[in-house]
Amino acid sequence: MKKYFALLIGALLFVACKEKRTLVSVDQPQPETPVSIYEFGYNLDDYLVIKDTIQKGESFGVILDRNHVGYPVINKIAATIKDTFDVRKLRAGKPYTLLAKKDSTEQGQVFIYQHNKIDYTIIDFTDSIIAQKVQKPVKYIEKTASGTITSSLSQTLDEQGLSAVISNDLSTIYAWTIDFFRLQKNDKFKIVYEEKFIDDSISAGIHQIKAAYFEHGGKPFYAFKFIADSTKMIEDYYDDEGKVLRRQFLKAPLKFNYRISSRYNLKRRIAIYGNRVRPHKGTDFTSPVGTPIIATANGTVTESRRKGGNGKYVKIRHNGTYSTQYLHMSKRAVKVGDVVKQGDIIGYVGMTGNTSGPHVCYRFWKNGKQVDPLKQKLPEAEPMKEEIIPVYLNSIVDMKSKIDSIVFTEISSEIAAR
The missing domain is CATH 2.70.70.10 (Glucose Permease (Domain IIA))
Structure with a gap:
């Protein structure tokens, strides 16, 4: 009998252990480890994050005072960072981020002012007061565009969803070659340009036009960006023969909108x-x-x-x-x-x-x-030195081939009829 009970208890323990092992071996969904969010070099999980835009009439002092920073500290911050950033020059409509303590005081610790999509200023007053100007990493993507003028260059670019900056840049490049106030219908253009991107997908605007071709009144006008004087490192635009397009003087003291x-x-x-x-x-x-x-x-x-x-x-x-x-x-x-x-x-x-x-x-x-x-018949800008011209002509071979291979964008019948 004792032997029987011993065997029974052993069997029960075996089953219990087996059930326990079975329960442990079942895959259970594990809680995901939260991913920390970093921006401007800070772990945002460590702070109370306030994102807003500068309102009209709003000052640096008003913003910090609202976030529990006293005016003696505000004045000290302004005086300490004045050589890096003038807090009086906040512009309405510009975005800012304020990082505050995650406690009952909710006191501001870091103020980040975004000048544009790329440039921002960090003012950190957590312990000591530090201000630094920083840029987000920028990627430059080469793109091409072309078009045929139906009424104006700006309208043609707008119809293609292209930036008005391109129109301004082209008018500057060809300021002494083409009168952009007297463009003719069916004038054509092609460009190779670079666009700036941050975070791989957010456009931060046009960086530069690397090369351009304008067909005005049936005549071709090329433009290639090149540094002709390595001692001055100044870029300028030259035609397909190495002649500088710019004159010593601009035609107007305003870039556009005049x-x-x-x-x-x-x-x-x-x-x-x-x-x-x-x-x-x-x-x-x-x-x-x-x-x-x-x-x-x-x-x-x-x-x-x-x-x-x-x-x-x-x-x-x-x-x-x-x-x-x-x-x-x-x-x-x-x-x-x-x-x-x-x-x-x-x-x-x-x-x-x-x-x-x-x-x-x-x-x-x-x-x-x-x-x-x-x-006035104004002088050209400093011409390219004779010995540099062969170097220049060799350097533009690939880019000229790229420009020449761009197919002009067709005009839709609806647009052409306007």
Whole structure:
């Protein structure tokens, strides 16, 4: 009997152990390990994350005060980082991220201001105060495009979903070769350009046009980007024979979004002076207030001031022959003695001085006498050295082949009929 009970108990224990092993061996769904989210170099799981945009009239101090940072600390932060970032220059509409403590205080620790899709400034005041300007990694993707003009270049690009920046860049590249205000129907273009991407899929805009072809009035115009002087490392555009496309001076002190409202005219009647004949020794380029005004050539700023009917203005001496002046600015961006390069922003369109509307009056001196810039035969920019031309021609062989192989985008019948 004892032996029987011993066998029975042993059997029961065996079954129990087997059942236990069976239960343990069954696959059970395991809890997933949470994946930490990193952005701007921080583990966002460690913080209370606040993402917002700068509101009109909102300041750095207001944002930090709202997130439990006292004004003595705010003032210390502003003073410490002023050489890296001026907190007074936050712009409405720009996104920002604030990282705060994950405790009852919810006190701000890090402020990240995004200037654009690529550039941002990190202000970390967790322990010590540190500010640094950072860029997100950027990938450059080469693309091609082409089109046939039906009414305007900008409309043709828009119909293809292409950036307006391309139109502005092309008009700059061909500024002295093609009059973009007088394009003809059926003019054609092809371009090879680079587009910037962040996070592999988010477009951050056009980087550069590497090469272009424009067929205007049945004539071909090539443009290839090239550094002809390795000592200066300045890129410029040259045609298929190695001739520089740019002139020493730009045609206009504004890049885009302008029209000429009044030309150089020594017999013009001016309403603001009682409709009397009064020489107008400038060319007026109308554009909205705040539009950037650019230097039309390299030079040194000789005047930056406000005076009478000129309002706020800047004058630049380019060499012993030429000087230019830019009147009626809302704000000047350079001071006397500054060296500026062609295309640098020197101020912004305004209505200061004697003016009836927002514009920049562009004045042009040659040998000390004011002349009409639109009638001057201005010199080309520095030409390519003779010994560099064979190197250049060899370097553009593949790119020219690529441009030539691009097929022009067909015009739809609906668009052609407009």
